[in-house]
Amino acid sequence: MQDEPDIADDVEALQAKVATAREEVGKRIVGQKDVLEQLFVCILADGNALLESNPGLGKTTMVRTVAEVTDLSFSRVQNTPDLMPSDITGTEIIRETEDSREFVFEKGPIFANVVLADEINRATPKTQAALLEAMQERQVTAGGETYDLPEPFFVLATQNPIDQGGTYALPEAQTDRFMLKLVVDYPGGDEERDIVDLYTSGSRTVPVERVLTTAEIQEVQDLVREIPIAEDLRDRAIELVRATRENEAIEFGASPRASMALVVASKARAFLHGRNHVSEDDIEALAAPVLRHRIILDFRAERDGQTPDDVIETLLE
């Protein structure tokens, strides 16, 4: 390996940088370690995340901080019922020059590396579809022209589980496009005290360092996909997803896209933990975030008070 760059040193350096980035985000986000880990998993696996929580739990701060510790461009879309697709993707405008007029495409907020789509369920289905189509295709078409979105590209959408009046729930076909659904829960008592102390004394903002470049993130994304997985563990992930289609408590199970998401997310978690192989722990830890928004419970299970996480827990047993 004298002619090649030292793989071990490269990978270890990248793993160290990712770990540092997590620590930097942790300076602003107290607790929520699992959510933060899953958010990084989503970024390293080149996926999109749907964050669900009640208001005031730091979803926006978390996503914004992730963008800050990297040199990724960041934009935020506050979804409302009157938001039009072109408000997100961009639109063609007429620009006058000295001798003529020409149509020029004005890029919308979706042309950023990290797009925070706040309260996505408040946008109309038409706008949601435009956003999610761009998210899936990684490109936008306007006026007969196709524009590629920047690489890497993440959509981190948030939705509020309460106050459902005037909202448009995302169809299953569209939620399936999110690799993970992260549920941000209320912090514990000690954590809440730390949050209060952190944001009510001294500086108004907590400074963070930029530690990851765009190129490094893309390098990590490539490495994540190269991580080997044992055949029995791969089969375990697939069987878990297939089991959602046969379980009595589930009316509609997850698609093969879920199997792919579970495997690649497990690889990303393995990388985050400094491993060169996928462990069964990775699959079990990510089963709920990967599957919870991809299954629809049977009405009897809902009547019994079961949640998707409960059913996934039984599948893991």
Place this chain on the structure above:
Amino acid sequence: MTDDRPEDSESDTDVSGPSRSDPAPTTTGDDSREQMADAIAEIRREGWKAAITTGIVDAAVAFLLANLVVVILEPGWMPARVAVPASVTGPLGDAVGADLSAAAVPGSATAAVVVAAATFATVVWWHVRKPLVEQFESVNPALSEKLRTARDAVEADADSRMARRLYEDVLADLRESSAFALVNVGRLGAMTIVIVALSLATLQVAVLDLALLEQPNATTDVDGEERRQNYTGLLDGEEVLGDREEVSAGEENKTAEIESTGGGRDVDEDRTFPEREQTGGSSGGGSGVDSQQAEFAAPDQVEDAELVREYNQQIRDQDQAGGTGGTDGDGDSNGGN
């Protein structure tokens, strides 16, 4: 690798490729994959060795146990000796320069060999039914999951950066691992004790010639039987009547009346016969009947019985020769005296 090591060096088997004292080799992707493939092959060899070791010990126990059981029970259907097939004795005889066509092995040993072979095959199959790499992982927790991942990556011919990193990581961990735990030493020790015990038991049985189910010889004593049938003398009472047994005494009392013809007087009172005073030998009139205990002579007193019978016969002959006496009303015999 450990190919040049003696077979019994299992306790410190290094399946990791280059030894720890070797300088860190400069490897390319192909090198690390090749080393990983070699290490996995070595792990599989160690797994087979462990399975075969256990199989041999268990087969030895099965052989000794089966041999012992057959020798003790000596089943009738088991031939005493089994001829060795000519396909075996022929080449073997040619090799040693002797005629082995009449060679035969004991039936018990043949049965034991069959049982031992079946046991060996079963035990080896049982040990290798689970993938050997995963068995190795289970006794080396540091390699858990990563070894089988490396195995699958090698089989998939993976040569990515992360795969190479995994190979190097696993090879480094293999230097600290051992295949010794694949063999259950405690069980092996216990089996060795059983082997010693069964060997001693086999020797003991061979010395005592113990045969629990051995049938007694069916040779009949014809002369003795004929003598017994022709014998007309006194027989052993126990032989004739069978074993003695306790009987309960009767509880029913009955009154009997016997009309007397000799006295010429009426019977006016109940009397019990025989009257105690008349049964004595000194009654003079001799009208009483003495009760005597009947018994048979024991076989060892046959000569005495013969003598008594002979005397009785002589007395009877003398009585007949001396004149026949009448019988009085009391039934007494009036002899010549």
